[in-house]
Amino acid sequence: MGRTLERVGDTWSLMILRDALQGVSKFDQFQKSLGVAPNILTQRLAALVEAGFLERRPYQDRPVRHEYVPTDLGRDFAPVLTALMAFGNRHFAAEGIASHMVEAATGLPAEPVVVDRRTGKPIGAPDYIYAAGPAAGLEVLARVALLAEKRGARLGEV
Amino acid sequence: MGRTLERVGDTWSLMILRDALQGVSKFDQFQKSLGVAPNILTQRLAALVEAGFLERRPYQDRPVRHEYVPTDLGRDFAPVLTALMAFGNRHFAAEGIASHMVEAATGLPAEPVVVDRRTGKPIGAPDYIYAAGPAAGLEVLARVALLAEKRGARLGEV
Numbered sequence: 001m002g003r004t005l006e007r008v009g010d011t012w013s014l015m016i017l018r019d020a021l022q023g024v025s026k027f028d029q030f031q032k033s034l035g036v037a038p039n040i041l042t043q044r045l046a047a048l049v050e051a052g053f054l055e056r057r058p059y060q061d062r063p064v065r066h067e068y069v070p071t072d073l074g075r076d077f078a079p080v081l082t083a084l085m086a087f088g089n090r091h092f093a094a095e096g097i098a099s100h101m102v103e104a105a106t107g108l109p110a111e112p113v114v115v116d117r118r119t120g121k122p123i124g125a126p127d128y129i130y131a132a133g134p135a136a137g138l139e140v141l142a143r144v145a146l147l148a149e150k151r152g153a154r155l156g157e158v
Numbered sequence: 159m160g161r162t163l164e165r166v167g168d169t170w171s172l173m174i175l176r177d178a179l180q181g182v183s184k185f186d187q188f189q190k191s192l193g194v195a196p197n198i199l200t201q202r203l204a205a206l207v208e209a210g211f212l213e214r215r216p217y218q219d220r221p222v223r224h225e226y227v228p229t230d231l232g233r234d235f236a237p238v239l240t241a242l243m244a245f246g247n248r249h250f251a252a253e254g255i256a257s258h259m260v261e262a263a264t265g266l267p268a269e270p271v272v273v274d275r276r277t278g279k280p281i282g283a284p285d286y287i288y289a290a291g292p293a294a295g296l297e298v299l300a301r302v303a304l305l306a307e308k309r310g311a312r313l314g315e316v
Contacts, residue, residue, distance in 0.1 A: 019301070022288045023308040033301045073249060079272035080241040082281050087238055089291075091231060096293030099302070103277065104287045111275040114237035116268040119261065120278075123240050123270055129262045130180045133247075135254030143177070143191045144257070150181040 012036060012044045014081065017053055017070070021078050025067040026059075053077065079114075086112040126151075170194060170202045172239065175228070178212060179236050183225040211235065237272075244270040 012034070019033050030041055045068055048054040053074035059067045082101060089097050101110040114123050121127055129151070132144045170192070177191050189199055203226055206212040211232035217225045240259060247255050259268040272281050279285055287309070290302045 022301075023305050024301070029304060033297065033304070035297065076248065077245055078282060079270075079280075080238065080245055082272050083238040083241045087235055090234065093291075093293065097291030098294045099288060099298045100291050101281055101286045102289040103274065103279075104285055107289070108276065110281050110286055112237075112272050112281055113275045114240050114270050114272055116261065117271045118266065118269055121261075122237075123259055123268050124236060127262055128259045128268055130257060131260040131265070133251075133255030133258050135251065136256045139191065139193065140257045143180075143182070146187060146191070147181050 010044070012040060013048060014084070016041070016044055016048060017074060017077060018081050018085070020048075020054060020068055020070050020074065021081065025069055026065075027068075030068075048074075082110075082112050083114060086110075168202070170198055171206060172242070174199070174202055174206060175211060175232060175235060176239050176243070178206075178226055178228050178232065179239065183227055184217075184223075185226075188226075206232075240268075240270050241272060244268075 015034055016030055016036075019030055024030055024033055027041065027045070030036065030045070031038060034041075036044075045054065045056075049056050049068070052071055054068045055071050056066050056068055058064055085100065089100055101112070102108060103110060115121060116123055116128070130144065130147060132140050136144070173192055174188055174194075177188055182188055182191055185199065185203075188194065188203070189196060192199075194202075203212065203214075207214050207226070210229055212226045213229050214224050214226055216222055243258065247258055259270070260266060261268060273279060274281055274286070288302065288305060290298050294302070
């Protein structure tokens with residue numbers, strides 16, 4: 001998680017990526033859509049290209065102009081943004097919802113929920129737990145042990 | 159989205175919240191789990207309480223000690239973190255997965271996917287599109303119009 005945030009954990013980067021995933025691709029389109037300063041936009045686009053979320057490619061010869069399109073990696077990030085947008089709309093859209101995902105066929109708003117592809121069940125306690133993986137270090141093992149102890153204590157309380 | 163990130167868009171805040179959602183609650187537990195400096199931890203916990211994601215409550219009288227537990231708002235953020243962790247594990251865990259969500263009953267790793275509660279379908283193009291909501295301002299309306307135009311152009315290419 002930390003490594004993901006190092007790459008896209010900045011508000012502008014996430015908003016640029018959200019727009020790019022929706023089909024915005026040209027510099028002036030991003031600028032207009034986000035109201036972002038050109039120097040910040042240039043820097044964030046370069047960082048997203050560098051991190052592998054966007055690909056920069058020419059779309060015009062004279063003068064040369066580039067557009068920015070999501071890579072496979074960038075597209076795979078879409079569910080995170082969908083979950084994040086939905087959370088913001090649920091809680092911080094005091095004056096109403098400005099934008100959201102809707103089903104194209106019906107226009108009905110999507111209600112995003114994170115489920116396990118295998119079981120179809122929402123991923124949350126108590127059905128799903130945080131566990132150490134094969135490359136867990138001492139810090140993770142200590143955390144997992146602490147959490148198992150807490151779960152045991154809660155079960156004991158019941 | 160911007161408003162959510164203003165509140166929790168910092169790597170430490172997200173990692174503290176991840177731990178809190180898993181049952182970590184005491185100051186020294188967070189410190190040990192994350193290897194975070196005490197002054198940073200104090201500041202981030204206060205900010206998460208201020209933003210309404212955590213509740214601070216006493217668990218001991220002499221001396222008074224407090225623990226930090228997720229509020230309803232904090233718990234509702236869990237799916238965002240689940241999607242974020244899964245993305246990080248898919249792409250940035252070069253040396254293997256340190257930690258992940260598993261089904262408690264079977265121990266099998268969860269494969270998080272964001273679906274629409276109503277239809278069960280994954281929320282992604284072309285089934286789902288970004289649309290203006292009731293409180294859309296000029297900026298959002300312009301973006302939605304631009305995207306609709308791009309979709310039309312793509313359909314025209316086919």
